[in-house]
Amino acid sequence: MGESSHQLRFLAAICCEEALRTMGKQPYFFPLRGKFLVLFVLLITVPFVISGIFTYRKYAADVDRNTRESTLTIMEQMNLNLDRYVKDIDRLTQAPLYDQEMLNILTRYSGTYEPDLYLPLEVTGDINLFLSSFTSERTEIKGILIFTNNGGIFSSSANTVFRNWEPGGNEWMADVRAREGGLVIVPPHKANYYDFPLEVISIAREIVHPRTRTSLGIMKVDLSAEGFERVLSVVDFTPNSRFFIFNQDQLMVYPFHLIGDEKWSFKSVTRDTPDHIVSTVSSQYSKLSLVGHIPLEDLRQDAQELTTFTVIISVISLFVAYGIAVFISNRLVTPIRHLKGRMSLVQNGSFQAKASIIPNDEIGQLAIAFNTMVDELNRLVREVYETRIREREAELSALQSQINPHFLYNTLESINMLAMHNNQLQISDIVTSLGKLLRYTVEKSERPVTLKDELLFVDHYLQIQSFRLKNRLHTVIDVDPSCEDCLVPKLILHPLIENVIEHALHQKTVTLRVTAHFEEDDLFIQVIDDGVGMTANQVEEINRRINSRLPSQLEQDQFDKVRKGFGLKNVHQRLRILYGDRYGLFIESLVAEGSSFVIKIPV
Missing domain, CATH: 3.30.450.20 (PAS domain)
Incomplete structure (x- = not known):
C-alpha cells in the first residue's frame, strides 16, 4: 500500500482513537453506566430516606402520645375498679349501723x-x-x-x-x-x-x-393482697408493668413486699424516668393514689415490630429498585458499548465492522452515521489502494524498460565463468544463487506464485547466507508435496527467514525448519527456529507493531530502529489486505526455546 493509502488509514485510525479516547481514556474516566447507576440510586434513595426519617419521627411521636393517653385512660379505669372494690368492702363496715x-x-x-x-x-x-x-x-x-x-x-x-x-x-x-x-x-x-x-x-x-x-x-x-391483685389484673397491661397503691398519707398499701423500702417511697415512685411512663391517678372517694410504671419498651413493642416489618419491606423494595436501575442502565449503555466496540475494530484496521442499529433514538442515528462513515472509508481505501498498485506497476514497468535484466544476468554469468576458471566454486555457487534471486524478483510479473517457487527462492537465499554464516545455521524444509502447488503471495517467506538470521543467531547454532500443512480450507506455513527466543513482552510489542495502522514515516519517527520489524509488518498487512482479518502472521516464542512464525492463508 502506498503513502496516500497509509495516510488515509492513519486519518481513520486517528478519528476512531479520538472518539475512543473521549469515551474511555480520559484521566478521570467515569463510565456512563456508573453515572446512570449513581443517578438512579440518588433519585431512589434520597427521597426514600428523607420521607422515611420524617415519617418515622412523626409515627414515633404519635405512638408515644397515643401510648401516654391510652395509658392514662387505662389507669383511670383501673382506679374506678379500685374504687368499686373499696366501696364494696366499705359497705361491710357500715352494716352494723343498719x-x-x-x-x-x-x-x-x-x-x-x-x-x-x-x-x-x-x-x-x-x-x-x-x-x-x-x-x-x-x-x-x-x-x-x-x-x-x-x-x-x-x-x-x-x-x-x-x-x-x-x-x-x-x-x-x-x-x-x-x-x-x-x-x-x-x-x-x-x-x-x-x-x-x-x-x-x-x-x-x-x-x-x-x-x-x-x-x-x-x-x-x-384483707390479703389478693383482692388488689385481682382488681389490677382486670385490665390487660404489659407483662413488665408495675403498679403501686398509696393511701392519703402517701404510705404504700400495695404491694406488700416493697413496704418499708425507701427506694419505693411515694416520691421516688412518682418521679419520671427516661425508660418508663409514670402515671398517677387519685381517688376522691378512697383517697388512694394509683401509680403505674409502664416500660416504654413494652408499649413500643408493637410499634417496633411494625417498624421492623416496614424497614424489611423498604429494604427489599430498595433492592428491587436498584435491580431495575441496573437493568435500565445496562439497556441504555449496551448500544453505546456496542458502538464503542465497532469503533475499536475500525481503529485496528477492520473496515468491515458495522454497528447494529438497535434503538430508535439518538444512539441509533449515531450508529447509522458510523456505518455510513465506515462504508465511505472502505470505498476510499479501496480506491487509493488500487490507484497506488497501478502506479507501482507502471513504475516497475518503466524501471524494467530502462534497465535490461539481461545485462545483469550476462554480467553475473561472466563473474560465474571467471570464478569457475579460477576454480572458485563457492563464488560460482553464490553468483548463480544471486542470479536466480534476481530473476525471481524481477522477471516474475504475476503476483501469486506457487509455494514451490517461493521455497526455491528461500533455498537460493539460504545458499548465499550460508557463505557468511558458515555452519551456524542448519535448514530443514519439510513441506508436504500436496502443498507445493498452492498459490501464495510473492516474497512472504523471505522476511521471516531474514528475521531468524538477524535476531535468532547469537553465538549459537540454530536449526531453521520450514513446514506447511492444510487445516480444512486454510494453508499454514510455519517457520520455526530453536534460537534465543523472545519474552512475552517482546512478542506483545511485535504484535502491536505489525498490527499498527500508523503510516510508515510516523512509525519511523516513533522507533529508534527504523527498519526493525518492518518486514514482518509488511507480510502481515499484505495478507490481511488480500484475505481479510482472519488471516495473517501469528507469532509464538519462549525465552531460550526459540520462536515460531505461522502464516495462515486460504487455499
Missing part, C-alpha cells in the same frame, strides 16, 4: 377499756354469725372484726381470733378514731390479735351511733 340489735349490743359494750373483759358466749355467737355472713365467696377477706370500746372483739373467724384486744400493737386505732366515722384504709401491718399474726391491709371505720353520735367501737375488715 341493724338495731347490733347497735344495742355494741352500746352495751361501749364503756371504758377493761383488760379482763368477758363476753358472754350467746352474745359473741350471734354477732360472729352476723359478721361471717359477709365473707362468703370473698377469699381475700381474712377477717371481719368489731373492736368494742371496753376491749372485746367480735369476729367472723372466732376460732382464730382472740376475744380481747390490747392497746399496745394496735396503733392504727388512733388514726381510725381521728377520722370520726370516716373511711380509713390502714396500710399493711401485723395483726397480732390472730392466733398466728397475719400481714394484712385493712379497711376500717369507727362505729358512731346514728342518733346519739357516740362511739360504739371500730369495725375493721382485714
Whole structure:
C-alpha cells in the first residue's frame, strides 16, 4: 500500500482513537453506566430516606402520645375498679349501723377499756354469725372484726381470733378514731390479735351511733393482697408493668413486699424516668393514689415490630429498585458499548465492522452515521489502494524498460565463468544463487506464485547466507508435496527467514525448519527456529507493531530502529489486505526455546 493509502488509514485510525479516547481514556474516566447507576440510586434513595426519617419521627411521636393517653385512660379505669372494690368492702363496715340489735349490743359494750373483759358466749355467737355472713365467696377477706370500746372483739373467724384486744400493737386505732366515722384504709401491718399474726391491709371505720353520735367501737375488715391483685389484673397491661397503691398519707398499701423500702417511697415512685411512663391517678372517694410504671419498651413493642416489618419491606423494595436501575442502565449503555466496540475494530484496521442499529433514538442515528462513515472509508481505501498498485506497476514497468535484466544476468554469468576458471566454486555457487534471486524478483510479473517457487527462492537465499554464516545455521524444509502447488503471495517467506538470521543467531547454532500443512480450507506455513527466543513482552510489542495502522514515516519517527520489524509488518498487512482479518502472521516464542512464525492463508 502506498503513502496516500497509509495516510488515509492513519486519518481513520486517528478519528476512531479520538472518539475512543473521549469515551474511555480520559484521566478521570467515569463510565456512563456508573453515572446512570449513581443517578438512579440518588433519585431512589434520597427521597426514600428523607420521607422515611420524617415519617418515622412523626409515627414515633404519635405512638408515644397515643401510648401516654391510652395509658392514662387505662389507669383511670383501673382506679374506678379500685374504687368499686373499696366501696364494696366499705359497705361491710357500715352494716352494723343498719341493724338495731347490733347497735344495742355494741352500746352495751361501749364503756371504758377493761383488760379482763368477758363476753358472754350467746352474745359473741350471734354477732360472729352476723359478721361471717359477709365473707362468703370473698377469699381475700381474712377477717371481719368489731373492736368494742371496753376491749372485746367480735369476729367472723372466732376460732382464730382472740376475744380481747390490747392497746399496745394496735396503733392504727388512733388514726381510725381521728377520722370520726370516716373511711380509713390502714396500710399493711401485723395483726397480732390472730392466733398466728397475719400481714394484712385493712379497711376500717369507727362505729358512731346514728342518733346519739357516740362511739360504739371500730369495725375493721382485714384483707390479703389478693383482692388488689385481682382488681389490677382486670385490665390487660404489659407483662413488665408495675403498679403501686398509696393511701392519703402517701404510705404504700400495695404491694406488700416493697413496704418499708425507701427506694419505693411515694416520691421516688412518682418521679419520671427516661425508660418508663409514670402515671398517677387519685381517688376522691378512697383517697388512694394509683401509680403505674409502664416500660416504654413494652408499649413500643408493637410499634417496633411494625417498624421492623416496614424497614424489611423498604429494604427489599430498595433492592428491587436498584435491580431495575441496573437493568435500565445496562439497556441504555449496551448500544453505546456496542458502538464503542465497532469503533475499536475500525481503529485496528477492520473496515468491515458495522454497528447494529438497535434503538430508535439518538444512539441509533449515531450508529447509522458510523456505518455510513465506515462504508465511505472502505470505498476510499479501496480506491487509493488500487490507484497506488497501478502506479507501482507502471513504475516497475518503466524501471524494467530502462534497465535490461539481461545485462545483469550476462554480467553475473561472466563473474560465474571467471570464478569457475579460477576454480572458485563457492563464488560460482553464490553468483548463480544471486542470479536466480534476481530473476525471481524481477522477471516474475504475476503476483501469486506457487509455494514451490517461493521455497526455491528461500533455498537460493539460504545458499548465499550460508557463505557468511558458515555452519551456524542448519535448514530443514519439510513441506508436504500436496502443498507445493498452492498459490501464495510473492516474497512472504523471505522476511521471516531474514528475521531468524538477524535476531535468532547469537553465538549459537540454530536449526531453521520450514513446514506447511492444510487445516480444512486454510494453508499454514510455519517457520520455526530453536534460537534465543523472545519474552512475552517482546512478542506483545511485535504484535502491536505489525498490527499498527500508523503510516510508515510516523512509525519511523516513533522507533529508534527504523527498519526493525518492518518486514514482518509488511507480510502481515499484505495478507490481511488480500484475505481479510482472519488471516495473517501469528507469532509464538519462549525465552531460550526459540520462536515460531505461522502464516495462515486460504487455499
